[in-house]
Amino acid sequence: MTTETHFQKELEELKDNLLKMAALVEEAIRDSIQSLVGRDSDLAQKTFEFEDRINKMENAIDDMCLKLLALRQPMAIDLRFITSAMKIITDLERMGDQAVNIAERAISLNQEPQLKPYIDIPRMAEITESMVRDVLDAFVHRDSKLARSVCERDDLVDGLNDQVVRELLTYMMSDPKTISRSVHLMIVCRCLERIADHATNIAEDVIFMVDALVIKHHADVKD
């Protein structure tokens, strides 16, 4: 095989690993929310195991990228692809940490009577998971249109979050006994919102990489 073909094969392998890491993160988010909605603290415990697997994948992909940079000395779009991959895995790893935070709150919440039916939170989680999945697809297929649709979904998540926070404030004000549970639920929402922000950060990188256009700091996105 020529050096060029080798390099292309290595890039394909890198893409596969990124998609695998994203799938793992998506699963961690889904399980953490399921542990809350299904009041299943055993499932919450299992979510903690994802953390280690996600961290190991981050380290392995990081090493892979460093080796590609050192040995293949890529240029232009390939160079940008690899440095973006190194930033993306940091975002993915932190999304995994947020899933762990959600599972921790689920365990606390499951010990008390359920405060309210969970409707908006699973909806937020669903959108957030789709953002994680699609943004990695957008990255490996260099699809800036798909990346833009991920940025748009961030507004939906922020809107749902505002709605839940308003509702929880009403609960807290009318009955102080609900305060501790409301705060836990607010933090769950904030974790989902932060996962969506990470996905949006990646989406901005994808758009930058593909269109070589810094839209990043024109959008009003907070971390």
Add this chain to the structure above:
Amino acid sequence: MTTETHFQKELEELKDNLLKMAALVEEAIRDSIQSLVGRDSDLAQKTFEFEDRINKMENAIDDMCLKLLALRQPMAIDLRFITSAMKIITDLERMGDQAVNIAERAISLNQEPQLKPYIDIPRMAEITESMVRDVLDAFVHRDSKLARSVCERDDLVDGLNDQVVRELLTYMMSDPKTISRSVHLMIVCRCLERIADHATNIAEDVIFMVDALVIKHHADVKD
């Protein structure tokens, strides 16, 4: 000048820019907290201006790193230094976003009577600022001992955060009229805690880079 001397000069310039970006972030945090403690909403407005400057520095340093990778094809420690710099500026930029979040909460809080004397929050901010300053020093001087001291300070920040959250919960439970202000203050604390987490993430990268040792995923650090 030889290519080697040129490269060394470029690396020095990169280090200078990283320190300048960190100083800007530190200033943004200080001003955002001062706008809360001094009930100075004009100062809070000024904090928003940092965001643009920080974002521009992020883009400029990112470009610089890409050029160094493409033109100088660095190896080993220099390669790791440059890829770490690219991750660090992402963390710095997000710290800047957190300072903006704090300033936004300060503006809301300054419109109502002050809930309580601010003692722990300025203390948290002071430790957090020192973490930002020291972790960048540790990075450019490859000082893993200083980086470790940054990781240790993260526990102090977490401890203070827990203390403030407990206190605010007491306020909320005894008087529902304090709930909205308490939630704002909880979010300010969470922003500071997240800045400290970003600094800790960088500190772990420094230790990794210097000691080529993955302590990252043995420490119990959440994003």
